Amino acid sequence: MPALLDLKHLGSILGGTDQLNLVIKTDDNANPYLLKWIDEFAQHEVDGRSHIYGSSSIVPLVKEMNGGEIPDTAEEVEHIYAQIPDSQKQWYLHGGNIMMLNLNIGNAMGELGLEGISELSDTVKEDIKWFVPPPGTTVTITGNSVVFFEVIGALTSGRMLMTMLGIIMVFIGLLAIYRDHLKALTPVITMLIVVGWSGGIMYYTGLEYTPMTATLGALILGVGSEYAILMMERYFEEKDKGATPDEAMHEAGLKMGKAIISSGLTTVFGFAALIASPFSMTSNFGFITVIDVTLALFATFVVFPPVLVLLDKHREQRISKKKMKTMNTNHAKATEVSTI
Numbered sequence: 001m002p003a004l005l006d007l008k009h010l011g012s013i014l015g016g017t018d019q020l021n022l023v024i025k026t027d028d029n030a031n032p033y034l035l036k037w038i039d040e041f042a043q044h045e046v047d048g049r050s051h052i053y054g055s056s057s058i059v060p061l062v063k064e065m066n067g068g069e070i071p072d073t074a075e076e077v078e079h080i081y082a083q084i085p086d087s088q089k090q091w092y093l094h095g096g097n098i099m100m101l102n103l104n105i106g107n108a109m110g111e112l113g114l115e116g117i118s119e120l121s122d123t124v125k126e127d128i129k130w131f132v133p134p135p136g137t138t139v140t141i142t143g144n145s146v147v148f149f150e151v152i153g154a155l156t157s158g159r160m161l162m163t164m165l166g167i168i169m170v171f172i173g174l175l176a177i178y179r180d181h182l183k184a185l186t187p188v189i190t191m192l193i194v195v196g197w198s199g200g201i202m203y204y205t206g207l208e209y210t211p212m213t214a215t216l217g218a219l220i221l222g223v224g225s226e227y228a229i230l231m232m233e234r235y236f237e238e239k240d241k242g243a244t245p246d247e248a249m250h251e252a253g254l255k256m257g258k259a260i261i262s263s264g265l266t267t268v269f270g271f272a273a274l275i276a277s278p279f280s281m282t283s284n285f286g287f288i289t290v291i292d293v294t295l296a297l298f299a300t301f302v303v304f305p306p307v308l309v310l311l312d313k314h315r316e317q318r319i320s321k322k323k324m325k326t327m328n329t330n331h332a333k334a335t336e337v338s339t340i
Contacts, residue, residue: 163217
């Protein structure tokens with residue numbers, strides 16, 4: 001979008017307008033000691049923090065109308081407040097007990113990112129603990145950047161829970177349909193491996209989790225499990241015809257491979273179009289989705305077959321041993337009866 005690019009270019013030249021907004025709740029907003037604290041604290045932050053470039057509050061307006069000094073009494077402050085136009089005062093005073101101190105952090109979203117803004121916010125909180133405001137005063141840090149970070153954190157922090165919940169629900173659904181632990185567990189194991197690969201790729205490529213990419217674990221489970229289930233169904237159909245596990249998997253790959261690959265490639269190409277989006281969040285989502293669907297296809301043909309064959313052979317051996325043990329027991333009982 002040309003307009004968005006022009007806006008970002010202008011912001012890079014003039015500097016950003018991101019702010020940390022300090023909401024100051026007090027018993028009396030005309031308290032001279034509170035105004036002096038705001039003035040000194042704001043100056044301390046601007047001088048001591050490299051990513052805080054300026055501040056704005058009611059204090060400069062009060063000082064401007066009082067010869068550059070903060071009055072010594074609340075009555076004098078109230079008198080000056082009465083002279084300040086409401087159009088200016090409304091940005092910093094709300095009622096008689098709420099005040100605002102805004103710290104300009106420039107283009108923090110671009111320079112620091114969400115993690116950097118969070119660290120800067122924590123630093124300011126620590127400064128407030130050290131630079132204690134007057135009694136009866138509480139300070140809360142907010143602002144668009146802070147709120148955005150909290151929202152993103154809330155949306156992305158539950159990705160592990162979403163993925164685990166998806167795994168459990170897929171397993172329960174397959175178990176309810178097949179009544180077979182092997183058929184329910186094998187697709188889930190394979191897709192769990194893909195989820196791990198996806199997280200590793202995001203880590204090594206430096207891609208951050210967003211509200212969109214945080215849902216990819218559930219997406220992989222849904223799409224990838226479908227491919228594995230189709231392969232598994234064909235495998236057991238071939239076994240029912242008398243094929244050995246290895247032969248059954250070979251036939252399943254030959255007969256289902258083209259269909260699964262075609263389905264997977266259509267999904268890959270569809271999501272690949274998102275990579276061309278001018279919005280990084282959408283573009284990254286498309287890029288990771290393409291990788292994840294490709295990994296799901298790879299796992300369906302490379303990881304899933306040996307896992308299924310291995311577990312199925314193990315089950316057959318266990319059933320065979322159990323039958324052999326039962327036959328030996330019955331034979332021993334029959335021999336014992338004939339001897340009597």
